[in-house]
Amino acid sequence: xxxxxxxxxxxxxxxxxxxxxxxxxxxxxxxxxxxxxxxxxxxxxxxxxxxxxxxxxxxxxxxxxxxxxxxxxxxxxxxxxxxxxxxxxxxxxxxxxxxxxxxxxxxxxxxxxxxxxxxxxxxxxxxxxxxxxxxxxxxxxxxxxxxxxxxxxxxxxxxxxxxxxxxxxxxxxxxxxxxxxxxxxxxxxxxxxxxxxxxxxxxxxxxxx
Amino acid sequence: xxxxxxxxxxxxxxxxxxxxxxxxxxxxxxxxxxxxxxxxxxxxxxxxxxxxxxxxxxxxxxxxxxxxxxx
Numbered sequence: 001x002x003x004x005x006x007x008x009x010x011x012x013x014x015x016x017x018x019x020x021x022x023x024x025x026x027x028x029x030x031x032x033x034x035x036x037x038x039x040x041x042x043x044x045x046x047x048x049x050x051x052x053x054x055x056x057x058x059x060x061x062x063x064x065x066x067x068x069x070x071x072x073x074x075x076x077x078x079x080x081x082x083x084x085x086x087x088x089x090x091x092x093x094x095x096x097x098x099x100x101x102x103x104x105x106x107x108x109x110x111x112x113x114x115x116x117x118x119x120x121x122x123x124x125x126x127x128x129x130x131x132x133x134x135x136x137x138x139x140x141x142x143x144x145x146x147x148x149x150x151x152x153x154x155x156x157x158x159x160x161x162x163x164x165x166x167x168x169x170x171x172x173x174x175x176x177x178x179x180x181x182x183x184x185x186x187x188x189x190x191x192x193x194x195x196x197x198x199x200x201x202x203x204x205x206x207x208x209x
Numbered sequence: 210x211x212x213x214x215x216x217x218x219x220x221x222x223x224x225x226x227x228x229x230x231x232x233x234x235x236x237x238x239x240x241x242x243x244x245x246x247x248x249x250x251x252x253x254x255x256x257x258x259x260x261x262x263x264x265x266x267x268x269x270x271x272x273x274x275x276x277x278x279x280x
Contacts, residue, residue: 031213031216031266037263095263096261098263102263104257104259105259109261113221114261119220121220176217
């Protein structure tokens, strides 16, 4: 019975964090572009969705992860994190990649124009990129850092909250396939993840007091 | 109408400068480009070619017919 619940939970997680974003993309009324552009859109959408999943694939989500070995869960958290952090870090370059195969503005100029257009969405994206870089780097060199595991975990959590807030706002402002359903999906999952994390910190502090 | 939609605009304004017939304008409130006069579009593709993030879609089904003289 326990293993059946585990399998159901896994299927549910896969459906929510990969099935729903793909469904929103497929049902979106945004006109289709080239295969390359649409592939980049799906990869980025999935990478962001997996980043949302990371909040639920951690110690803070113990009730839902009942029956799962925490070591295994954290292994998944790390693996998915390292893969999709890289995808999101190269996201600004993926946006201009089709420019190599299309006529018009050259990729270098497109990139410079993109990062020097200081509107809210772009600034939020640059901040989120920096936070994502910090999260990835501090995770990669955690053992070298002169920090205790608990302090590192706290910093990781704070950076994650800052990242998910700025990244979500960036997506809501500039996302190509953003519509009401996708916006609700992102807002619900991001606020749920932030709530879980903050609740864990408040609970652990109240236990200490 | 041939310019179809603008999705994911970053508001750089390059398409506004590129359009020879002023079809696209920057919305001062949202600071994003919007299709203001679609009927004036000449399907020159200059806006799509100048967009750094590929936000502009032009109807693939619409194209300027080639005029061939008969006889």
